[in-house]
Amino acid sequence: MSKSNNVYKDAYNRGLRLLDETKSLPSEPELGALLGVSRTTIRTILARMEETGLIAWNKRSKTVLRVPRPDDFFPEEETDTLSQIIERSFMRRLLAGGAEPGMQINELELAREIGVGTTSVREFLIRFSRFGLIEKRRNSHWVLKGFTRAFALELTEIREMFELRSAAAFAALPEDSPVWADLDLLEDEHRRLAREIATRFNEFSELDERFHRLIHRASHNRFIVDFYDVIAMIFHYHYQWNKAQERERNEVAVTEHLAYIAALKSRDLGKVDAACRKHLKSARHTLLTSIPEGQQP
Amino acid sequence: MSKSNNVYKDAYNRGLRLLDETKSLPSEPELGALLGVSRTTIRTILARMEETGLIAWNKRSKTVLRVPRPDDFFPEEETDTLSQIIERSFMRRLLAGGAEPGMQINELELAREIGVGTTSVREFLIRFSRFGLIEKRRNSHWVLKGFTRAFALELTEIREMFELRSAAAFAALPEDSPVWADLDLLEDEHRRLAREIATRFNEFSELDERFHRLIHRASHNRFIVDFYDVIAMIFHYHYQWNKAQERERNEVAVTEHLAYIAALKSRDLGKVDAACRKHLKSARHTLLTSIPEGQQP
DNA sequence: AAACTGTTTTTTCACGATAAAAGACATTAA
DNA sequence: TTAATGTCTTTTATCGTGAAAAAACAGTTT
Known part of the structure; x- marks a missing residue:
């Protein structure tokens, strides 16, 4: 079957939405830039x-x-990248229990189960390995290290180190830096969300990511910025998995974010440090309580 | 041609060395464990x-x-992994000038030039991407970010953060931890090397890596431990490339290591911090001065 | 001339196939 | 009865191949 045309299908669906707004479409290069395709x-x-x-x-x-009518659109599931499909399948297996640390991962079996070629699975595993959840044995199989308490602690340790440093860098940014405008926008969005938290609490995780990424970017360090991918991935699946007290958790987090934003705007390094620490502490707590971990190894 | 039998050839060569020592070989499983193959x-x-x-x-x-006679051995170059071959080729291109930041990387061209399949090159690039020197454009080519001054600064920033923390963790380890014995052994090796530095200075980089890895391992954090791969890779190629004042540099470093080791053994956190900072500062300086960087972007 | 459209070439992505290497099972020796 | 050897099966590593998508080139339109 070779290669699916999901790039085309996804861009087509996004293109359909343009038809609602205008009477005629722009030039081909312009459309390409708009939809991010060739x-x-x-x-x-x-x-x-x-x-x-x-x-x-x-x-x-x-x-x-x-x-466009609803049936003009390609089905959602046909617009996914192969690596998204593999990632979802893999994470479902990983989180859906029965995935003990130490268990070995079989490329061929995974490929067959998902219905894709082995190459794609291999490439996925290599890419995924930087998240620290799996490890390769030299010319042999992969080993699952597992989403354990130890993992969560190691992850949050780095996160805290990086975010405290980024937040300090952020607060030290000059008055005329464009990030302050971005921060104002995010603050508004937080306030709006806070007002309607009862109904829109599930929109928080997306806002959360944008907020933290903005802060991390102030570090001007690619390793810090890239590390947020690990955090985002974990939180993404963690939130899908654990919906307990989602509303309460998010309500608290929004409040903490607002305090954090106020601290940043004050440019008082002491206040920034305190607000950041407070938020990270409760984020860590949330993550840790969601890990079952029957028996420690 | 499918797959080279470099695992066999490498293990065979190592196996030959066993023949010097004994009159008869052990059982097959035992040999397998010894040589790390099936x-x-x-x-x-x-x-x-x-x-x-x-x-x-x-x-x-x-x-x-x-x-065994010399001609019993397989030639060295036949014992390399494909990924080692690709990495070497790639790094040679990258360091041998003409590799401007922003330049795009062509999988097909690389594969043809090295004489391997595209799959292997792709997998290499994915694995290599965690070093922060290249970046992928969404369903398109890779872009070289380059071994620039900015890269070196970002790398050393993280390194310093991680190593200071690891060193503190190391010094706090209980008396009966096996790492103290490892540290003693490394100290001896350092002393021996210091005595014969005039002739053995090129053996330093291997010792350097073992020393820093031991310290990083004390963090008990997989992200910190794994990050040392980035540092090791950069220093490996950097030292191959820049041989200027190698002896002097290594002599200084050995002395700093010995002071660092003494500080660790004293378990005085203030001393550890100072010795660690001093060494990292000169390591950063060495790395920075070796980057030409004619004009900044 | 600048920016577009039409056409051709090149590159990326993903697959199935195959040899190397690992691993599992059956058999034999101590 | 344990631990080895002999044999068979499975998995990993790598390639060549072909379709999707990007990019380059050539020809038009304004």
């Missing part, structure tokens, strides 16, 4: 839009004929 | 040893018939 893909998209009667396409003119 | 490979090795008249092999008895 002109080749744009032309395939336009060809289909013409075929299904969504637009009339003749060279430069791309007139919208009708508004 | 029984399948051991049997292939024994078969060849028999064929070339090195041993007489009959079931359990494996009598050594003669001492």
